Amino acid sequence: MSQRYARQSFLGPNAQETFNNCRxxxxxxxxxxxxxxxxxxxxxxxxxxIYDADQVEDSNLNRLVGATREDVxxxxxKAVVATRLIRSVIPNASITPVPxxxxxxxxxxxxxxxxxxxxxxxxxxxxxxxxxxRYMIPYIDIGMDVHDLGTQFAVSGxxxxxxxxxxxxxxxxxxxxxxxxxxxxxxxxxxxxxxVIWPNGVLASLAVGIFVQLMTPWNKNYRxxxxxxxxxxxxxxxxxxxxxxxxxKKCNHFLSVEDLGDPF
Amino acid sequence: xxxxxxxxxxxxxxxxxxxxxxHAFAAERVGFLVCGVAKLAPSGTVILAHSFRPxxxxxxxxxxxxxxxxxxxxxxxxxxxxLNNKVGMFHVHMHDHSGRTRFSLIDARExxxxxxxxxNVRPGIPHGAAVLSRNSAFGMCWHPAVPVPIExxxxxxxxxxxxxxxxxx
Numbered sequence: 418m419s420q421r422y423a424r425q426s427f428l429g430p431n432a433q434e435t436f437n438n439c440r441x442x443x444x445x446x447x448x449x450x451x452x453x454x455x456x457x458x459x460x461x462x463x464x465x466x467i468y469d470a471d472q473v474e475d476s477n478l479n480r481l482v483g484a485t486r487e488d489v490x491x492x493x494x495k496a497v498v499a500t501r502l503i504r505s506v507i508p509n510a511s512i513t514p515v516p517x518x519x520x521x522x523x524x525x526x527x528x529x530x531x532x533x534x535x536x537x538x539x540x541x542x543x544x545x546x547x548x549x550x551r552y553m554i555p556y557i558d559i560g561m562d563v564h565d566l567g568t569q570f571a572v573s574g575x576x577x578x579x580x581x582x583x584x585x586x587x588x589x590x591x592x593x594x595x596x597x598x599x600x601x602x603x604x605x606x607x608x609x610x611x612x613v614i615w616p617n618g619v620l621a622s623l624a625v626g627i628f629v630q631l632m633t634p635w636n637k638n639y640r641x642x643x644x645x646x647x648x649x650x651x652x653x654x655x656x657x658x659x660x661x662x663x664x665x666k667k668c669n670h671f672l673s674v675e676d677l678g679d680p681f
Numbered sequence: 682x683x684x685x686x687x688x689x690x691x692x693x694x695x696x697x698x699x700x701x702x703x704h705a706f707a708a709e710r711v712g713f714l715v716c717g718v719a720k721l722a723p724s725g726t727v728i729l730a731h732s733f734r735p736x737x738x739x740x741x742x743x744x745x746x747x748x749x750x751x752x753x754x755x756x757x758x759x760x761x762x763x764l765n766n767k768v769g770m771f772h773v774h775m776h777d778h779s780g781r782t783r784f785s786l787i788d789a790r791e792x793x794x795x796x797x798x799x800x801n802v803r804p805g806i807p808h809g810a811a812v813l814s815r816n817s818a819f820g821m822c823w824h825p826a827v828p829v830p831i832e833x834x835x836x837x838x839x840x841x842x843x844x845x846x847x848x849x850x
Contacts, residue, residue, distance in 0.1 A: 438847065524722045528685060530843065552719060553687045553729050553839050581839055582689045634842035641841045674731040674768055678717030 422461055432633040437463035439632060442526050442554075444468045444519045444545060445535035446495040448612050449559045451482035452621030453533050454499045460629065464511040465503060466529060468519035469495040480614035520544065527552045531628055534558045535621075537610070539596050546579050546586055550671040551678065553581045557627055559620040561647070563611035572616050572649025575657075576623045578631075581671075583641045588668045590659050591644070616649045623647075623654065683725035684822045684833045686771075686811070688714070690840025696733045697813060700775040707741045709748040709774055713759045716769040718806055726807055726824060728769060728833070734762065747787055749774065756795055764802040771820065772796065772810040782814040784821070793830070796823050809833070817846045 422433050429435075441462050443450050446469035454467065473481065473488040473495060481495070483502035496514035503510050515522050526532060532554050534545045542558055549556035561574035579585055586592040627643050630636065644657040688696075700710045712735035716728045740755035763770045772792060776782045784792070792810035799808040804825065811820030811833065820833040838844035 435845065438845065439843075524720065527719050527727055528683075528721045528725070530837065530845075552727065553689070553837075555839065555843070580841065582691060631841055631843050639841045674715060674717055674766065676717075677729040677731050678719040678727070 425460070428629065428633040428635045432635075433461055435632050436461045439530045440464040440466065440528055441628075442466040442468070442529040442532040443499075443535065444532065445537075446499045447471070447477065447535065448480040448614065448617040449561070449621050450533065450535035451480075451484070451495070451499060451502075452618050453535065453559075453625060454502060455482050456621065456625045457628075458503045458506045458510075460625070461507070462510070463507070465499075466513045466515070466525055467496050467499050468515045468517075468522070469499070470517045471495050473498060476609070480612055480617055523548055526554070529554050531555050531557065531631065533624060533628075536560070539592055539600050542586065543592050543597065546592070547671075549579065550581050550585070551676060553677065555580050555631060557624045557643075558586065559617075559624045561612070561616045561620055561649070563613070569650075570611075572613070572647075574616050574620045574647040574649065576620055576627065576643065576645040576647070578627050578640075578643035580641050583668060584660075584663055584666065585668050585670050587670060588663065588666060589642075589644050589657070616647065619649075619654070620647060682824065682827060682831060683721060683835075684807075684824070684831060685721065685725065685727040685835050685837065686730070686818070686820060686833045687727060687837045687839055688730035690838050690844070692730060692733060693813075693838055696773060697775060697815075699733065699735050700773070700813070701777065704738060704741060704749075706743045707749040709777075711736050711749050711751060711755075711772060711774040713762075714771040714773050714811070715762070715766070716771055718769045726822070728771065728807060728809070728822070730771070731768070733773075734759065747791075751795075756798070760798060760802050763799050763808075767806070768803070769806045770799050770803070770808050773813065775813045777815065779815045779817075781817050782812055782819050784810075784812060784819065788812060789821075792821060796821075796830075799823075800825070811836075816844075819848060 472492040473484045475489045483498045494516035496516040500512050500514045556579040558577045564571045646657045647654050714730045715732045719727045736755040740752050742750040742752045744750035807822050807824045809822040818836040821830045823830050836846040
């Protein structure tokens with residue numbers, strides 16, 4: 418084993434081979450996704466599929482890992498920033514950068530082993546989850562928000578593992594029709610939302626921790642569903658209470674064989 | 682062409698338990714995995730196992746020269762299912778040992794006999810056959826775009842933890 422990974426050898430004798438062979442997709446390479454790219458790179462992931470249609474802007478530099486002032490001037494695509502970051506650590510990694518909306522090249526996702534979603538909207542999360550279920554891909558979603566409570570701001574976020582066959586984000590109450598409808602109504606007035614680097618780092622680290630446990634189960638905590646809630650004011654992370662009430666529930670979405678694979 | 686086969690860990694466990702049940706006279710059991718199918722970019726196919734249809738006890742033929750011999754009823758029921766559903770059908774049985782496994786000569790011969798019949802009822806979709814061991818798998822895919830059956834390159838057991846069996850580099 419390379420000395421590079423000697424300090425993570427407790428993950429198992431085949432861990433590096435597994436990491437090197439596995440194919441990871443990351444949708445969204447902004448505040449959250451750039452952290453995930455960075456961590457997966459250092460872990461030794463060998464195959465990346467990375468999506469982001471945006472270019473680096475000055476307002477990204479408060480949180481976009483790997484981006485520089487020069488990238489602002491050059492309008493470097495975020496997918497290029499992520500590629501550069503990966504290559505700086507693993508020159509021979511297989512990287513498929515897609516500098517456009519993931520829906521325009523969704524067919525590339527099908528061969529992924531895990532997909533990370535680092536997107537802003539509920540509707541996009543719903544699309545990713547539906548696609549991931551169709552191709553039997555575990556989906557790890559992260560997201561953060563800053564709410565103005567009037568007297569102070571509240572920073573919160575979540576990390577969810579949506580495992581095919583298990584509770585989906587609708588079952589968990591995270592994706593709700595009323596939220597989707599409200600989001601659709603406000604589509605044109607969304608504006609720019611507050612984002613800061615440290616909650617993204619916390620959430621990305623939790624997501625990568627879930628991923629590592631899936632790929633190389635170094636501890637006996639074989640959880641099939643994760644729904645972690647982050648309170649950025651108290652600096653705490655806890656399993657969502659919702660899971661407690663859903664222990665006996667089975668997902669009744671995505672059940673039919675017609676929900677799998679290409680529609681014929 | 683790369684062929685990837687995915688199955689949920691719970692379904693795989695159900696299949697293994699079913700296939701290990703004793704039969705009155707057959708030395709092993711067989712069944713069919715009902716599968717969705719998708720194209721892989723740039724070239725390939727992913728087979729997505731949805732459910733398992735075990736061959737019924739009464740549909741085995743007593744043939745001591747083989748581990749299990751399906752009677753005409755077993756094949757007919759599987760063909761009917763494929764006729765009525767837009768699915769790929771993958772015959773499955775188990776070699777009860779650990780580690781890598783392959784088809785026996787009989788497995789290869791019998792699969793080549795009946796798998797192409799699925800194209801008579803459900804053309805244009807890959808069908809195939811697979812053999813499981815306790816912790817690995819091997820399979821062949823009859824793909825409409827390829828003139829000869831091709832090995833399944835990789836089995837992915839989707840669950841917690843994930844499990845990968847790669848049969849090709």
